[in-house]
Amino acid sequence: MQSIVFWLLAIVSIAAALSVVSARNVFRAALALVLCFVTVAGLYITLNADFLAAVQVLIYVGGIAVLIVLAIMLTREIQRGSQSNRLRIPAFLLAGLFFAVVAFALVNTGWKISTDDPLVPTTPALASRLIGPDGFILTVEIAAALLLAAVLGAIVLVREK
Amino acid sequence: MVTFDLVFPAWQFKGLPPDWPGGFWWHFIVFSIIILAFVLTLVIMFIWFERRTLGRMQARMGPNRVGPFGLLQAMADAIKVMLKEDIVPNGADKLVHLLAPLVAFVPVLMVFAVMPFQDGAALVNLNIGVLYVMAVSSISTLGIFMAGWGSNNKYTLISAMRDVASVVSYEIPVVLSLAGIVLLAGSLSLNDIVRSQAQSVPFVLLQPLGFIVFFLGGMAEINRSPFDLLEADSEIVAGFHTEYSGMKFALFYLAEYAEALVLSTLVATFFLGGWGGPLLPPWLWLIVKSWAVFFVLVWIRATVPRVRIDQLMTFSWKFLFPLALLNLVVTAVEVVAWPEALPVLLIPVNIAVGAVLVILLSRNFKPGGSQVEA
Incomplete structure (x- = not known):
């Protein structure tokens, strides 16, 4: 049960995060960001961090996402979609490097696993x-x-x- | 091993009968059906009640043709709306246009997951209930946004802009006004809040200021008249649902009244003692109290004309926000200084403090005097 929910949330959140950066339409990208926030809140719930999950939804979905959408609405020429420039390939390389470092650190850290019951x-x-x-x-x-x-x-x- | 059972200890309720099917999924299914029936039935009754009461207050008949006293009018409207053609405007963002009514309606339904219908009888008794209610109910703003943007219409966009202005400003006083209740009850769980009211007095007596701020702020957040700027028919057609027809429009209509139902039941739960009351069964008390709150909503709608956008902003930031802050400070001092004080002593003190603050603030409050660029 736990792992089914985890993988479901993980797949949806990564797909949403990918469509945030790949969507041409900025408004849809913002909505995908909202979906990503909500699935992260779901992950918090599976970790028994119910307070953190509620705060995540309250602040990120109810506050920040609404402000992002408002900013998009107030921006002119938004229908053309997101602009790209010559920094595309350097940015991709840098992001790939960052991902590699984080993944390396994650895999090679000896994480402490608590056996206590959650509070x-x-x-x-x-x-x-x-x-x-x-x-x-x-x-x-x-x-x-x-x-x-x-x-x-x-x-x-x-x-x- | 971490399981869902620890997060949602659904069957640890005292109010349910001992032969209650203990399984997680049984509890989930039964209460989902109860909530759906509760919301849909009461929404249909509220629509009928509002139209009849408005008619009476405006010296006309109201719907009286379909069924006895026009009771089946909402049913007839629902069937009519379902048979209508579904029109999507040219150049609209089709996916966003389709998803908007769902995003607006589902969170409203989700709020009822933590609503206690009697002692412990809820879908889940979350110990962060108040926070959950505030978090979930803030999502439905996004549905209105999506409708405003996805319709490819300037009036819907204006309506969505007005909605964000009101939601961002009124969220703060509403949450602050609930903090006073949480301090008094010592818990974020809705059931514990009702239980602590059953032990002393309804919180409307201990928190008169919080009650006023929550009620008015909540009305603005669910865009009830006189704060229904985003559907101002005389200015922007029908606001965010101008381009909606058929079942999608019906969902928006349903969401609007379900939000009014949420506000009524929340006011009843937080301030009027929820399911607590003599003689009648608890769930009936909840319905009676919600209905009374909804009657006041209809009454206000029939009495007060729609406010302007600058009045809306000023009312939140210069009137409700300071009131909510002062209320929180006064309540915190009371809880720390006299934790064992009798409600008999606190009630007159709190009502006096509330009355003085409201009069003082309204002396210095000019609703039309400020400049707002929106």
Whole structure:
């Protein structure tokens, strides 16, 4: 059961990811990206990371994908499809090299496999790791400050004089 | 060994009878059928109820020819729409045009997977229920987008643009208003939220501000009148479903009322005590409460004229958003400072705080005063 679901999700997500880069129509590429996000959320569920799966759908599908689609809608001359240029072959080589390095690292790492039962429910454990005593509260606060700075920067950039 | 059973412990419910078929698939099949029947029946009843009530409020009859009191009108409309020709406009993106109604409707149905019909009786009792509801319901925006883009029509595109503006802005106050409830209940599971309301009082009394923000924000998110800018008939024909006919149009129509049903049942579950109540069976309480919420939706539709796009934006960012934030802060302070406080004490405090904040904010709130380029 587990492996059937995994292979189904893996095949769909890789096919979706391939069509993101190969589709001529940018709007369809964005929709394929959404499909890819959803299947990744499905993979999280098979790994018992239910919170992560819900957040993946909430942020990537509900937020980022919607903004990407909006940006595409606001772009002119979109019907011509995605443009290509002379950097095609170097980009392909670089991507291939990156893939080879990542694949090599993945295969040659001795992964630790936990034999414990997964945590149910996951949210209290996550919360106490993040914001409990001796958790990662400093990191969370730094990330929040960074996001605030980004929002303020965006406001300053678009403000009318 | 990691299995699905750990993620979806579907049969660990107390409200189900002991001879309930324990298998995962049996539970899945039975509850899928229950949810489908629940949604389709109530949607058809809601359509009839809305048309009749609107008719009464506007001093006219409403549908009254098909069946007793016009009860079968929605059925007749469904048959009519199914017999119509399916038209796809020239130059439309055919695949996107075909998939759009499905993408709009399926997530709405998926929300009901975590809806408890009585104590523990749900398809799955996810312990991240609230998050799941918010995540899944945000997907159906994409369906409206796909319809707007795939139809190759400028009016549908304008409608889709308006939809993203409203969804992106109203998502924030809606999620923040639910955070107060999660703090009070101490759980993200919908069933636990209802159970903790059964132990104390319905959360509408403890969270009056959260109730207002969630109700109004939810109305904007499901594009109910007066926030139905994306179907503004006087400006952009019929909005995103201008180019749809036949069964595809019926799916959009179904999705629209199913979203209203989702909002009604969610308000009933989060704020009005869900299945909890005396005498009547729990599932009937849920339906009665949802129906009452839906009546208010119809009432508002018959009363308030449609807002402009700048009013829509201002209302979210300058009114609902600060209210939701303040509500979250007040609730957090209360939960930390008086964790054992009696609801009798907290109810008047919270209602007073809510009333003061609403009056203060509405003093400084001018719906038409700002400039919005959209």
